[in-house]
Amino acid sequence: ILELLIQRDAEFQELMKLAVDQGKIYHEMQLLEKVVEKRDNDIQQLQKQLKEAEHILATAVYQAKEKLKSIEKARKGAISSEEIIKYAHRISASNAVCAPLTWVPGDPRRPYPTDLEMRSGLLGQMNNPSTNGVNGHLPGDALAAGRLPDVLAPQYPWQSSDMSMNMLPPNHSNDFMLEPPGHNKENEDDVEVMSTDSSSSSSDSD
Amino acid sequence: LDHDTGNRLRFQLELEFVQCLANPNYLNFLAQRGYFKDKAFVNYLKYLLYWKEPEYAKYLKYPQCLHMLELLQYEHFRKELVNAQCAKFIDEQQILHWQHYSRKRMRLQQALAEQQQQNNTSVK
Numbered sequence: 001i002l003e004l005l006i007q008r009d010a011e012f013q014e015l016m017k018l019a020v021d022q023g024k025i026y027h028e029m030q031l032l033e034k035v036v037e038k039r040d041n042d043i044q045q046l047q048k049q050l051k052e053a054e055h056i057l058a059t060a061v062y063q064a065k066e067k068l069k070s071i072e073k074a075r076k077g078a079i080s081s082e083e084i085i086k087y088a089h090r091i092s093a094s095n096a097v098c099a100p101l102t103w104v105p106g107d108p109r110r111p112y113p114t115d116l117e118m119r120s121g122l123l124g125q126m127n128n129p130s131t132n133g134v135n136g137h138l139p140g141d142a143l144a145a146g147r148l149p150d151v152l153a154p155q156y157p158w159q160s161s162d163m164s165m166n167m168l169p170p171n172h173s174n175d176f177m178l179e180p181p182g183h184n185k186e187n188e189d190d191v192e193v194m195s196t197d198s199s200s201s202s203s204d205s206d
Numbered sequence: 207l208d209h210d211t212g213n214r215l216r217f218q219l220e221l222e223f224v225q226c227l228a229n230p231n232y233l234n235f236l237a238q239r240g241y242f243k244d245k246a247f248v249n250y251l252k253y254l255l256y257w258k259e260p261e262y263a264k265y266l267k268y269p270q271c272l273h274m275l276e277l278l279q280y281e282h283f284r285k286e287l288v289n290a291q292c293a294k295f296i297d298e299q300q301i302l303h304w305q306h307y308s309r310k311r312m313r314l315q316q317a318l319a320e321q322q323q324q325n326n327t328s329v330k
Contacts (some may be wrong), residue, residue, distance in 0.1 A: 043213035079260065087264055096267050099305040101312070111304040112268055121222045122215075 221265055224257050227278065228271035230300065234293035241286035251278050270300070 091097045095109060108114065118124060226232050241247050244274045258264055258272055266272070286292045 077260065083264070091267060091269060094267060097270065097304070098307045099301075101308050103305065103308065110229070111270060111300050112230070113222075113225055114229070116216070118222075118226055118232070123222045123226070124217050128220065 220254065220257075223267045224254050224275060225266060225271045227274045228268045228300075230274075230287075230293045230296040233274065233278075233287050233296075234290060237284065237287035240276075242287065247282075251275065267270075 096111065099111070100107075100109065103109065108116075113121075235241060254275055257266065257275070263269065263272065
């Protein structure tokens with residue numbers, strides 16, 4: 001029995017050793033777990049910071065792009081201040097955009113070209129059939145719309161006598177209809193309209 | 207050379223015509239004669255939008271015509287212009303707006319004059 005006891009004790013001792021070892025290992029495991037947890041936290045923290053940094057950078061890049069766009073836009077619209085002043089003077093000195101200070105109802109002046117101005121312009125003088133062939137359908141049409149009598153008159157400043165030769169209206173096409181045929185027909189109608197008698201054009205309301 | 211002259215002429219004609227669009231009575235006139243129903247004319251109005259570009263707009267004495275031109279792109283507006291009251295209303299509003307700065311200036315001048323009077327009396 002003593003042997004058994006000794007045996008049991010030895011086993012017990014071994015088990016105790018094992019338990020202690022296991023305890024140590026368990027303890028180590030716990031330490032390692034803590035370390036792992038700490039590392040996890042670090043990683044999460046870094047992740048957050050990266051995300052934030054990305055966000056800030058993205059915003060900065062976006063704003064920079066917007067800035068570049070507006071710089072480009074401003075550059076495209078760059079006009080010399082002299083030109084702007086000249087233009088401002090032109091449209092205000094003629095009372096085109098601001099009424100004259102002495103204006104009262106009954107004054108024939110208007111913020112748009114009046115009958116008289118329209119008649120004395122180039123459009124008004126285009127009523128001659130001889131000049132009809134120079135342009136296509138529409139200016140003649142507009143002219144017919146005005147039905148303006150042939151009047152010789154001084155040039156009004158709104159007709160831009162200082163225009164440069166290089167100014168070309170875009171899309172030089174006389175055909176504004178969707179279907180190409182019938183183009184000649186339009187010119188015929190044009191001539192017909194031109195030869196009708198002139199009725200009074202738009203009247204000014206006072 | 208002929209081509210150039212033609213272009214110059216066309217430029218001036220279109221310049222004149224686009225500015226005529228600032229005249230609401232003329233628009234009423236055009237509407238009543240059915241010009242706004244003509245597809246070719248409507249296309250022409252769209253084509254005239256090139257006057258909005260600064261290199262062309264600088265030739266306009268009546269830049270208000272550009273606003274009318276923009277409005278004319280809408281069929282509803284073109285239809286409304288047949289009515290004389292519509293044209294009259296636009297005309298009245300245009301003239302009132304035209305007088306806006308003159309009136310503002312006069313009010314400023316009046317205010318200044320009153321202020322000066324007050325200063326004079328207070329100095330005494």
